[in-house]
Amino acid sequence: MKTAAEYVESLRARKLVLWVDGQRVPDPTRHPKVRPSIDTVAATYALAHDPDPTIRDLATPHSKLVDARVNRFTHLFTSDDDLRKKLELQRILGRLTGTCFQRCVGMDGLNATYIATHGRQGHDRFVRWLANVQREDLTLNGAMTDPKGDRSKRPSEQPDSFVRVVGRSAVGLVIRGAKIHQTGAANAHEILVMPGQSLRAGEEDFAIACAIPVDAPGVSMVLGRQPSDERRGGPDAGNARYGGQECVVIFEDVFVPRDRVFIDGDLEACNELLEAFAGFHRASYGGCKPGNLDALVGATALLAKKNGVRDASHVRDKLTQMVHLTETIHALGLAASTKTTKHRSGIHQVDAVLANVCKHHVTELPYEIVRLAEDLAGGLLATMPSVADLDHPELGPKLRHVMGDRERAKLLRLVEWMSYGSGAVPLRIECMHGAGSPQAQRVVIERRTDWDEKMRAARKLAGLDE
Numbered sequence: 477m478k479t480a481a482e483y484v485e486s487l488r489a490r491k492l493v494l495w496v497d498g499q500r501v502p503d504p505t506r507h508p509k510v511r512p513s514i515d516t517v518a519a520t521y522a523l524a525h526d527p528d529p530t531i532r533d534l535a536t537p538h539s540k541l542v543d544a545r546v547n548r549f550t551h552l553f554t555s556d557d558d559l560r561k562k563l564e565l566q567r568i569l570g571r572l573t574g575t576c577f578q579r580c581v582g583m584d585g586l587n588a589t590y591i592a593t594h595g596r597q598g599h600d601r602f603v604r605w606l607a608n609v610q611r612e613d614l615t616l617n618g619a620m621t622d623p624k625g626d627r628s629k630r631p632s633e634q635p636d637s638f639v640r641v642v643g644r645s646a647v648g649l650v651i652r653g654a655k656i657h658q659t660g661a662a663n664a665h666e667i668l669v670m671p672g673q674s675l676r677a678g679e680e681d682f683a684i685a686c687a688i689p690v691d692a693p694g695v696s697m698v699l700g701r702q703p704s705d706e707r708r709g710g711p712d713a714g715n716a717r718y719g720g721q722e723c724v725v726i727f728e729d730v731f732v733p734r735d736r737v738f739i740d741g742d743l744e745a746c747n748e749l750l751e752a753f754a755g756f757h758r759a760s761y762g763g764c765k766p767g768n769l770d771a772l773v774g775a776t777a778l779l780a781k782k783n784g785v786r787d788a789s790h791v792r793d794k795l796t797q798m799v800h801l802t803e804t805i806h807a808l809g810l811a812a813s814t815k816t817t818k819h820r821s822g823i824h825q826v827d828a829v830l831a832n833v834c835k836h837h838v839t840e841l842p843y844e845i846v847r848l849a850e851d852l853a854g855g856l857l858a859t860m861p862s863v864a865d866l867d868h869p870e871l872g873p874k875l876r877h878v879m880g881d882r883e884r885a886k887l888l889r890l891v892e893w894m895s896y897g898s899g900a901v902p903l904r905i906e907c908m909h910g911a912g913s914p915q916a917q918r919v920v921i922e923r924r925t926d927w928d929e930k931m932r933a934a935r936k937l938a939g940l941d942e
């Protein structure tokens with residue numbers, strides 16, 4: 477398995493076409509806006525070599541596929557233990573980095589693709605590709621979301637807004653289009669292209685799952701802006717070490733050899749992939765987000781201490797409420813990963829209703845937790861001068877009684893970063909839309925609920941059938 481340093485080095489070997497602020501970036505590992513997000517992914521590699529054997533065990537399960545220990549982010553969920561350990565690892569990484577560590581869409585996507593291809597053409601090709609991913613310890617960009625254009629129109633009415641097949645031959649496919657909001661795409665080795673929505677007859681050209689190296693001819697990426705991203709690496713960065721990343725990934729007539737095509741035109745397989753992915757990924761939010769929120773709760777508690785209000789009863793109550801809401805999300809993720817079923821392919825699947833309830837809470841509770849953090853941090857959160865001003869030999873002493881000590885100033889910057897700086901992208905907007913906007917979860921909760929069972933219970937209790 478790669479070390480963190482080997483992972484970073486492996487990124488330099490790619491011929492990636494990456495654009496940042498209108499300029500081509502020859503080496504992303506040296507770009508100040510990209511590097512913090514690379515360091516975040518590197519943390520997932522570092523844990524595989526952690527000196528603590530308990531953490532190493534969480535990070536490196538044994539893969540039957542290659543008969544070796546692999547990084548958990550390339551692993552198949554072959555037991556309930558795998559599903560729960562995934563969440564425990566996500567929480568540790570979320571707390572360690574305070575942000576999105578970018579490998580979960582790929583992990584959940586490869587498990588969904590395994591399920592969807594099982595018993596169908598393309599499964600053997602997928603398994604061969606996955607074995608290589610595990611052996612080479614690769615990072616995947618899980619690429620589902622299409623730009624979609626007018627949401628009231630079908631893909632066939634506006635093909636340019638979707639990734640689709642524009643050429644087929646015995647040797648492979650040619651695909652065109654773009655995927656948006658792609659987490660960690662510029663930090664990956666491979667793109668796992670998957671369908672972005674359920675598809676109907678006549679939409680076979682949009683029904684594809686395939687793998688493409690990030691530097692394949694015709695692939696280019698454009699880095700998404702994040703609030704306060706100009707501050708990265710500077711005194712006001714907020715998160716001193718880590719960052720997140722989303723990209724637009726453009727496919728301009730990219731050739732995909734047949735051995736990298738896993739689903740081609742099979743609508744049923746696509747729908748199965750989408751449903752399996754939604755379950756896995758909506759439960760994943762019960763791991764990473766509680767980890768991020770741990771860091772926010774910690775920063776808020778430290779600030780309350782510095783402000784001399786940590787022991788006030790309403791402050792203790794608000795901090796306790798922040799923990800209560802955080803653990804509610806984690807408990808739902810764990811519950812979904814405990815009440816499981818085994819798919820005929822051997823992959824263990826989460827409980828669909830609980831996973832959707834988990835993600836649905838994630839669209840609401842972090843906003844309340846951030847509100848409480850903003851309450852306890854005080855107004856300086858939004859009005860504080862730069863930490864550089866505090867560090868200035870002439871100005872610093874004049875500001876000491878305004879900003880407090882350097883620790884207080886840096887904690888305020890961290891809370892600011894997570895509340896409405898770059899860290900709010902994974903902590904708020906991703907909580908809202910990642911793995912589907914709130915309505916997507918309500919649809920599944922309604923569809924998967926056994927309404928008859930509830931009504932039967934009510935009839936019995938009310939004595940309606942006696």
Ligand SMILES: Cc1cc2nc3c(=O)[nH]c(=O)nc-3n(C[C@H](O)[C@H](O)[C@H](O)COP(=O)(O)OP(=O)(O)OC[C@H]3O[C@@H](n4cnc5c(N)ncnc54)[C@H](O)[C@@H]3O)c2cc1C
Pocket residue numbers: 581618619620621623624627628655656657658659660722901902905906909910911912913914915916
């Ligand atoms: C930070 C972040 C990271 C992400 N990472 C990834 C990633 O790594 N890979 C990936 O593939 N995707 C990723 N996503 C994408 C995510 O899955 C989508 O944002 C999500 O599916 C919502 O799609 P959308 O953003 O196009 O919003 P929309 O679908 O446009 O939703 C906006 C609103 O419109 C409503 N709406 C949408 N369509 C309809 C309709 N037909 N009728 C009525 N109402 C409608 C929704 O309910 C919602 O309220 C990420 C998103 C974010 C924000």
